[in-house]
Amino acid sequence: DIQMTQSPSSVSASVGDRVTITCRASQGISTWLVWYQQKPGKAPKFLIYAASSLQSGVPSRFSGSGSGTDFTLTISSLQPEDFATYYCQQANSFPRTFGGGTKVEIK
Amino acid sequence: EVQLVESGGGLVKPGGSLRLSCAASGFTFFTYGMNWVRQAPGKGLEWVSSITSSSYMYYADSVKGRFTISRDNAKNSLYLQMDSLRAEDTAVYYCAKYYYDNSRYYNAFDIWGQGTKVTVSS
Numbered sequence: 554d555i556q557m558t559q560s561p562s563s564v565s566a567s568v569g570d571r572v573t574i575t576c577r578a579s580q581g582i583s584t585w586l587v588w589y590q591q592k593p594g595k596a597p598k599f600l601i602y603a604a605s606s607l608q609s610g611v612p613s614r615f616s617g618s619g620s621g622t623d624f625t626l627t628i629s630s631l632q633p634e635d636f637a638t639y640y641c642q643q644a645n646s647f648p649r650t651f652g653g654g655t656k657v658e659i660k
Numbered sequence: 661e662v663q664l665v666e667s668g669g670g671l672v673k674p675g676g677s678l679r680l681s682c683a684a685s686g687f688t689f690f691t692y693g694m695n696w697v698r699q700a701p702g703k704g705l706e707w708v709s710s711i712t713s714s715s716y717m718y719y720a721d722s723v724k725g726r727f728t729i730s731r732d733n734a735k736n737s738l739y740l741q742m743d744s745l746r747a748e749d750t751a752v753y754y755c756a757k758y759y760y761d762n763s764r765y766y767n768a769f770d771i772w773g774q775g776t777k778v779t780v781s782s
Contacts (some may be wrong), residue, residue: 558716584770585766585767587766587768587769589705589769590666591705596754596772596773596774597705597754597769597772598772599759599769599770599771599772602766602768602770603766604757608752608759608770638744640704641706642705642707642769643766644663644767644768645767646709647718648718648719648720648721648767649695649707649710649767651705651706652704652709653704654704654705
């Protein structure tokens with residue numbers, strides 16, 4: 554199975570800050586990487602697919618990059634509605650696996 | 661509007677069974693692969709099972725042999741039959757649709773239901 558490791562597990566940031574979240578795969582997955590945002594009590598929201606393609610309707614302050622084993626999600630200017638937990642997911646093979654999540658908290 | 665609505669969750673004793681349903685609307689259900697993903701209380705996301713449009717099925721090792729995914733295209737519905745339930749199966753269960761764009765699947769979950777809670781406890 555492909556293990557997905559996210560870091561940090563949590564980050565405290567202020568509105569307007571640039572935030573970067575890292576996701577590492579235990580083996581190469583090309584660009585088969587997806588990012589989700591989840592708020593408490595809600596279903597996850599689909600943000601980015603194929604490592605860097607922004608889903609329709611997702612603000613352009615979100616961006617993704619990487620290939621192979623190392624990936625990043627960047628929020629260029631954090632907004633109040635961005636405080637949430639973010640998950641990466643490998644889409645390369647079964648079983649589909651998620652990272653442990655990164656909680657973005659208000660500083 | 662594209663929508664997924666889960667039902668069937670509840671409290672069940674260890675060793676018991678439960679059948680989850682997911683009603684789909686707003687898209688051509690029979691052309692899409694579908695999935696179940698769960699989230700234990702206070703924990704992260706865990707993929708459970710997938711079924712392709714051709715009804716090929718895939719399972720996480722943790723549920724293989726105990727859970728069965730199925731679909732009824734005539735009813736636009738996805739199901740998860742859960743047998744031999746354990747305490748560690750306690751979670752919110754989400755159904756999710758695969759993302760498809762430009763004649764390609766990206767193995768990403770673009771539409772999620774609101775989730776249905778399953779509690780396994782004596």
